[in-house]
Amino acid sequence: AQRVTQPEKLLSVFKGAPVELKCNYSYSGSPELFWYVQYSRQRLQLLLRHISRESIKGFTADLNKGETSFHLKKPFAQEEDSAMYYCALSGSNAGNMLTFGGGTRLMVKP
Amino acid sequence: DAMVIQNPRYQVTQFGKPVTLSCSQTLNHNVMYWYQQKSSQAPKLLFHYYDKDFNNEADTPDNFQSRRPNTSFCFLDIRSPGLGDAAMYLCATSRDLLAGRTDTQYFGPGTRLTVL
Numbered sequence: 163a164q165r166v167t168q169p170e171k172l173l174s175v176f177k178g179a180p181v182e183l184k185c186n187y188s189y190s191g192s193p194e195l196f197w198y199v200q201y202s203r204q205r206l207q208l209l210l211r212h213i214s215r216e217s218i219k220g221f222t223a224d225l226n227k228g229e230t231s232f233h234l235k236k237p238f239a240q241e242e243d244s245a246m247y248y249c250a251l252s253g254s255n256a257g258n259m260l261t262f263g264g265g266t267r268l269m270v271k272p
Numbered sequence: 273d274a275m276v277i278q279n280p281r282y283q284v285t286q287f288g289k290p291v292t293l294s295c296s297q298t299l300n301h302n303v304m305y306w307y308q309q310k311s312s313q314a315p316k317l318l319f320h321y322y323d324k325d326f327n328n329e330a331d332t333p334d335n336f337q338s339r340r341p342n343t344s345f346c347f348l349d350i351r352s353p354g355l356g357d358a359a360m361y362l363c364a365t366s367r368d369l370l371a372g373r374t375d376t377q378y379f380g381p382g383t384r385l386t387v388l
Contacts, residue, residue, distance in 0.1 A: 171312070194374050205276075206315070206362065206379040248314065252374040257327070260377065262314035 164189045166251050166263035174269045175239050183234040183266045185223075185249030193253040195225055195232040196260070200246040209234075209247070219243070239270045275299050276380035278363050284386045285353050293348040293383045295363030303369055304346040305377065306338060307362040315362055321346060322369050350385075358387045 165188045175181055187193060195212040210218045212225040212232060223234045232249060249263040277296045285291040295304065303322050307315040319328045321340045335357070337349040350357055360382045366375040 166314075196374075205381045206364075208376045211376075258369055258374045259317055259320070259329075260374070262316075264312075264314045 164193070164251055164253060164256055164261050166249050166261055168247075168249055168263035168266045170266050171264070172267045172269070174271060176271050177241055178238050181234075181236045181239045181243070181268065181270075183247050183249075183268065185232045185234065185263060187230050187232065187249075187251050189230075189251060189253055189255070191253050191255055193251045194258075195223070196250040196252070197221070197223055197232075197234050198248045198250055198262070200248070202245070206248070239268075241270045241272060244268055244270045276363060276365055276378050278361075278380035278383050280383060281381060282384050282386070284388060285350075286388050287355065288352045291350050291353055291385065293350075293361050293363075293385070295346045295348070295380055296344050297365045297378075298344070299365055299367075299378060300343060301365035301367050301378070302343075303366045303375075304340060305364040305366070306336075306346070306348050307364065309360040309362055309382070311359075318348070353385070353387045355387050358385055360384050 167186045197209040198206050199209040200206045221236045225232050246265050246267050248265045250260045252258050252260050279294045305320040306318045309315040317329050318332045335351050340346045362382045363380040364377040366377045
């Protein structure tokens, strides 16, 4: 069975500090990994996906198959980054449906 | 320019009283999904429609049903809500289901269901 684990429910950092939101997964095969974000009073939306290998709003995430991780990183956090972040996985084993992690709430303090 | 719309945003029902949640989309996407999200938990997929084909997740209770009368609309019916069904219900859409690739899912704002 596929599973996504986000070990931190809450991460609090100061503005300008580096941020790393952890995501680990279990999946037998080649998964697709995503980060979705939900800002206050807004809907859940895609932030980035590993196959795009792009930086969105300064965030990057590298798929590490050896460690089965897909951590989300940003070198300098901004207050507007405060939100709920969900790591998600999909793969052909489950018909390309998304399995979400439990989420990490990021709070960036001024 | 709302793309995935859910009505109502807040729904209160009584224990055992059937309730219907509504989702509509202006994206003309083939796939529509319903998720249940309980407090402080991950969204959990209940079922999805690929066009008119209904696909139920194995652990979705029979109490939950869905209808998709056309491309734009999809409904979630809870036949006999229990206290444990109180949650946020999220509707999402994606363009297609292609082998080897997962399209971006676009989410609605959710309907928060309270069961008294």
